[in-house]
Amino acid sequence: MANDKTFTLSCPAPVGTREQIVMAHGGGGKLMHELLETYVIPAFKNDKLESRHDGAVFEVAGAKLAFTTDSYVVRPMFFPGGDIGTLAVNGTVNDLAMCGARPLYLSAGLIMEEGFPLESLARVIESMRQCAEAAGVQVVTGDTKVVDKGKGDGLFVNTAGIGVVEHGLKIGPTSVRAGDAVLISGDVGRHGIAIMATREGLEFETSIESDCASVASPVLAMIQAGIDVHCLRDLTRGGLATTLVEIAEASALHIRIVEQYIAVEENVRGACEILGFDPLYLANEGRFVAFIPREQADRALKILRQHPVSAESTTIGCVEESPASSVTLKTTIGTVRVLDMLTGEQLPRIC
Amino acid sequence: MKFVDEYRDSEAVEKVAAAIRALVTRPWSIMEVCGGQTHAIMKFGIDELLPKQVTLLHGPGCPVCVTPVELIDKGTQIAAMPGVIFCSFGDMLRVPGTQHDLLRVKANGGDVRIVYSPMDALKIAKENPSKQVVFFAVGFETTAPANAMAVHQAKQQRIANFSVLVSHVLVPPALEAVLDSPDCLVNAFLAAGHVCTIMGYEEYFPIASKYRVPIVVTGFEPLDILQGVYMCVKQLEEGRFEVENQYARSVRREGNIAAQHLVAKVFRVVPRKWRGFGEIPQSGLGLHPDYSDLDAEERFGVSDYRAEEDPECMSGVILRGVKKPNECPAFGTRCTPEHPLGATMVSNEGACAAYYRYRRHEAKALISDK
Numbered sequence: 085m086a087n088d089k090t091f092t093l094s095c096p097a098p099v100g101t102r103e104q105i106v107m108a109h110g111g112g113g114k115l116m117h118e119l120l121e122t123y124v125i126p127a128f129k130n131d132k133l134e135s136r137h138d139g140a141v142f143e144v145a146g147a148k149l150a151f152t153t154d155s156y157v158v159r160p161m162f163f164p165g166g167d168i169g170t171l172a173v174n175g176t177v178n179d180l181a182m183c184g185a186r187p188l189y190l191s192a193g194l195i196m197e198e199g200f201p202l203e204s205l206a207r208v209i210e211s212m213r214q215c216a217e218a219a220g221v222q223v224v225t226g227d228t229k230v231v232d233k234g235k236g237d238g239l240f241v242n243t244a245g246i247g248v249v250e251h252g253l254k255i256g257p258t259s260v261r262a263g264d265a266v267l268i269s270g271d272v273g274r275h276g277i278a279i280m281a282t283r284e285g286l287e288f289e290t291s292i293e294s295d296c297a298s299v300a301s302p303v304l305a306m307i308q309a310g311i312d313v314h315c316l317r318d319l320t321r322g323g324l325a326t327t328l329v330e331i332a333e334a335s336a337l338h339i340r341i342v343e344q345y346i347a348v349e350e351n352v353r354g355a356c357e358i359l360g361f362d363p364l365y366l367a368n369e370g371r372f373v374a375f376i377p378r379e380q381a382d383r384a385l386k387i388l389r390q391h392p393v394s395a396e397s398t399t400i401g402c403v404e405e406s407p408a409s410s411v412t413l414k415t416t417i418g419t420v421r422v423l424d425m426l427t428g429e430q431l432p433r434i435c
Numbered sequence: 436m437k438f439v440d441e442y443r444d445s446e447a448v449e450k451v452a453a454a455i456r457a458l459v460t461r462p463w464s465i466m467e468v469c470g471g472q473t474h475a476i477m478k479f480g481i482d483e484l485l486p487k488q489v490t491l492l493h494g495p496g497c498p499v500c501v502t503p504v505e506l507i508d509k510g511t512q513i514a515a516m517p518g519v520i521f522c523s524f525g526d527m528l529r530v531p532g533t534q535h536d537l538l539r540v541k542a543n544g545g546d547v548r549i550v551y552s553p554m555d556a557l558k559i560a561k562e563n564p565s566k567q568v569v570f571f572a573v574g575f576e577t578t579a580p581a582n583a584m585a586v587h588q589a590k591q592q593r594i595a596n597f598s599v600l601v602s603h604v605l606v607p608p609a610l611e612a613v614l615d616s617p618d619c620l621v622n623a624f625l626a627a628g629h630v631c632t633i634m635g636y637e638e639y640f641p642i643a644s645k646y647r648v649p650i651v652v653t654g655f656e657p658l659d660i661l662q663g664v665y666m667c668v669k670q671l672e673e674g675r676f677e678v679e680n681q682y683a684r685s686v687r688r689e690g691n692i693a694a695q696h697l698v699a700k701v702f703r704v705v706p707r708k709w710r711g712f713g714e715i716p717q718s719g720l721g722l723h724p725d726y727s728d729l730d731a732e733e734r735f736g737v738s739d740y741r742a743e744e745d746p747e748c749m750s751g752v753i754l755r756g757v758k759k760p761n762e763c764p765a766f767g768t769r770c771t772p773e774h775p776l777g778a779t780m781v782s783n784e785g786a787c788a789a790y791y792r793y794r795r796h797e798a799k800a801l802i803s804d805k
């Protein structure tokens with residue numbers, strides 16, 4: 085535009101300053117980050133919150149603990165591969181695992197709408213029981229509330245979790261170093277498509293199941309084996325791309341990944357092609373990335389692959405000094421593009 | 436994945452790119468018409484593979500981007516009415532009207548729903564007989580048959596609570612508008628493969644010969660697009676201006692006759708306003724008089740509503756391929772996908788959004804740093 089300074093832009097549309105919450109504020113993308121940075125983080129200003137990790141890590145009476153919370157409002161409540169209960173337990177367990185903590189205890193808050201079938205509640209609670217057992221955690225406290233019909237959407241669940249950190253590693257984006265390998269624990273996109281397909285009544289030839297699972301055991305196995313884990317992050321809202329952008333920005337380093345190495349199941353790819361979605365931005369509930377010194381990557385992969393939930397672990401890229409705070413992807417046709425954070429929700433395209 | 440992977444094969448892609456490099460002797464500007472192609476070019480960095488003599492211009496083929504602000508306003512007005520369920524394809528929801536977008540209407544309690552097919556909207560109408568169900572029928576020739584089918588079935592099945600807000604547009608008049616514009620830079624077109632799957636490509640012959648411009652019907656995968664570019668460059672270098680079909684695995688010369696018949700039955704050709712172009716004669720589809728009782732504009736009394744595009748809005752210059760999105764002073768600063776100034780920044784297929792999302796300009800700087 086340098087050669088045309090007289091140009092004036094007078095687009096008829098107003099600048100989109102929003103005075104209300106819109107769905108995209110919950111989408112894990114830029115609007116959510118804006119919300120946190122404008123309203124939440126300044127209000128509660130402290131170093132733990134500002135580290136922007138999945139949970140807070142602190143010392144109490146000589147013990148190093150990790151603490152996290154998450155609320156679950158997923159619709160549909162039941163979907164292929166899981167339900168709101170499996171998410172509520174595994175999600176919080178995974179947040180603790182991403183702090184490098186061994187998950188110990190959970191709380192469960194159930195907000196139920198008048199008229200919600202007890203049979204459905206029983207199903208959700210049974211899912212929570214099974215997942216807690218599988219992850220080796222106990223639900224030790226909780227709360228129930230009932231709201232008037234129409235004031236809730238069946239059932240909302242909140243869980244908080246406490247874990248113990250049994251090592252001296254500082255796991256987080258600021259520990260990432262140039263020369264780290266970027267490991268991923270398996271394929272991406274299944275949870276996002278499973279939810280979307282059920283929610284929107286899309287019928288595919290094969291059912292796509294959510295990857296919802298606890299990833300605590302492979303993570304702890306890596307740490308126990310002495311792998312110098314620099315950063316861990318689960319690939320929930322916003323997916324792989326958004327997660328990597330967050331880490332690149334927080335570490336002021338460059339992350340370079342190769343599309344060809346990122347596994348996406350054939351039916352998930354097909355669904356993405358139809359809907360115009362990018363699997364790199366789809367939510368996962370049983371996938372994480374690990375930043376590991378390059379020379380330890382093979383050993384880490386070997387450990388991860390011993391666990392069913394991370395049997396397909398692989399290296400997808402590496403960390404470099406520059407260009408700082410950015411992520412690039414080598415595409416399947418050999419070109420390079422920059423990955424950006426997700427903007428709002430992915431919306432299905434017209435044609 | 437079959438029909439995808441073989442068109443994203445790096446060796447095959449490089450082979451065609453090399454053939455283009457070997458062929459080109461002069462600068463040429465080729466416009467890809469369809470937003471889906473723009474998106475693929477950005478996503479895969481296809482322009483990176485082209486010799487510097489070949490410039491890709493991004494055309495007016497994103498239905499979200501060319502839908503005039505007036506229609507968006509009509510949509511938000513209807514969607515905000517009590518008792519209305521307003522159904523739309525997803526990417527229309529974020530497009531700003533003069534006041535607000537459909538997402539805002541939804542946040543304010545309006546019943547706005549994303550559908551994947553107009554038939555879903557019809558189903559919602561059957562399930563909610565006490566509500567008025569309105570479908571926002573936008574798109575090019577590609578979406579017209581499915582939308583026509585929904586209207587036709589609603590009429591046949593006497594579904595009285597269903598109506599459509601129609602903003603259909605047609606590709607050939609837009610190509611002529613681009614070619615007629617005095618600042619036109621286009622030497623050749625990649626025509627939109629999916630539009631031609633429906634319509635065939637006979638209607639492009641008169642345009643190619645009148646304006647002496649090569650038109651190559653092209654698909655959407657990286658290899659398709661590069662082959663389309665190759666065929667355009669070959670014609671240009673040889674001084675030919677013909678209509679050719681790169682996307683033969685999907686497109687037949689005559690198109691899909693059954694779909695065309697249905698479209699001709701339900702719709703008729705009308706003048707349409709385009710964002711960035713203004714009104715183009717005979718450039719859109721409106722409901723045929725036989726189906727006018729299903730016209731949401733009439734039913735909800737918004738047919739007389741007018742809102743003008745600002746003639747200086749940059750998206751018009753972008754849609755005609757005269758300027759690239761990153762040449763706009765607001766690009767990436769005052770105008771981003773979260774806070775769009777215009778529709779080209781909203782849709783996945785909008786040139787500005789594609790530029791922003793894949794940060795092509797920055798990517799080039801980043802890569803050359805290395």
